Amino acid sequence: MRPTTEAELAEAVAGATGPLLVRGGGTRTLGHAVGEVLETGGLSGVEVYEPGALTLVVRAGTPVAEVDRALACERQRLAFEVPDLRGLLGREGVSTIGGVVATNASGPRRVQVGACRDACLGVRFVDGTGTVVKNGGRVMKNVTGYDLVKLMAGSRGTLGVLSEVSFKVQALPEAEATLVVEGLGDEAGLAALRVALGSPFDVSGAARHSGRSLIRVEGMAGSVAYRVGQLRARVGGEVTVVEAETSAALWREVRDVVPLMGKPGEVWRIATLPTAAAGIVAQLEAEALWDWGGGLIWALLDPGHGAEVAAAVAGRGHATLVKGEGGPVFPPEAPEVAALVAGVKAKFDPRGILNRGMMG
Structure with missing residues (x-):
């Protein structure tokens, strides 16, 4: 239809x-x-x-x-x-x-x-x-x-x-620039993202992959230049600044999870505490792209590691299997949440015909 x-x-x-x-x-x-x-x-x-x-x-x-x-x-x-x-x-x-x-x-x-x-x-x-x-x-x-x-x-x-x-x-902003921070391990690189996000300099992107931390600022050209200078002095590491289309291309890669594209294995989307992000990836021994200052992890693992992912994330967030065939896609809901969801669904879809099984 x-x-x-x-x-x-x-x-x-x-x-x-x-x-x-x-x-x-x-x-x-x-x-x-x-x-x-x-x-x-x-x-x-x-x-x-x-x-x-x-x-x-x-x-x-x-x-x-x-x-x-x-x-x-x-x-x-x-x-x-x-x-x-x-x-x-x-x-x-x-x-x-x-x-x-x-x-x-x-x-x-x-x-x-x-x-x-x-x-x-x-x-x-x-x-x-x-x-x-x-x-x-x-x-x-x-x-x-x-x-x-x-x-x-x-x-x-x-x-x-x-x-x-x-x-x-x-x-659309007048200007865009990204600080590319190298020379830091994952713990320190993610900490640099948290420093940037906790600053008053209005960061519009904070991600890490392939050993680099990326920090984006956007706005009026003068404001962007000032904020880049202030952030450069705070985040540590070896900083290179890229602008305009070069900066935009970096963020399209982050947005579309390009570093994990075309690689064999399962891809998990993990929402967690930024302070827990490095530990979760280390525990899973996964290849990862971190976004949202570490609050979002895209993790690439060999198939069949659903139980390990659940254990690593337990009490610190939730994980969704976005690419792969093993086990449930979405994390199980707590009984009280499941009851609430069932009640809402019954009101809007009393026959249970819309995307049955989609969230299961």
Whole structure:
């Protein structure tokens, strides 16, 4: 099924007699969902774009590349830096904006501006009964009631099928520079990232891989130059500064996990305490890319190490298997959390037909 209007989408969900596998471009799908495929790619196009108000309303099946092009024409962007994991996962297809929101896909700039969900102003979606639901709008404001915008971001299509999303967008900065710090071991290199993030110098990226720590600053040219000088004096190691497109290319590699691309083995996405990041990787003896100052680890391991990953992360975060076939993809939920999730799902999808098994 490939509806082209919200009404057709609602009709398709309402008339479903079995489970539905909701899919945008199929570039971010994880888990073990089953059912008849319901494609959202037919729901495509920019509905409203107001550059002066920094707001964008777009249909859920719109390709991310189309959104990026529209924003670039006005020197604007989605601030949360959408990852493209097709190369890592060995997939083709077109990434859609609905898939980005459904997975809460967020890149290196999350340390400064927050995740995808923090840029979402409003959503329209069809719940498991075929009812069209709207929440939020085109301005950021505090309101009473349920914040379904935040609930839908990261729900992976298990609560409803997105049909439209509105965002706040960001102007492109005048300048960008990255401090490349070498000569430090992993403990010291990650500590340098934490020093940078804890400083008043508004860091927009803090990552480490291949023996290098990367610290990014963006903004007005004079401000960037000043902050680079201040950070250089604080982080230690051997510092080289790269700017403009050279800097941007480094962060595309981090964003898309390029250092682990094409290598055999399992890839785990581990969210943890930045102070625990070096110890977890050392315990697993993994090849790793650290993002978010160490709060996000992409770890490459030989197959069959799920138990070791769970033991290393226990009490310090959670791990998701993003590439590989062994065991469960998502970490088990605590009983009280599982009960809460089941209650929410029962409200939005009482028949249990939307992406059944996706989060299991």
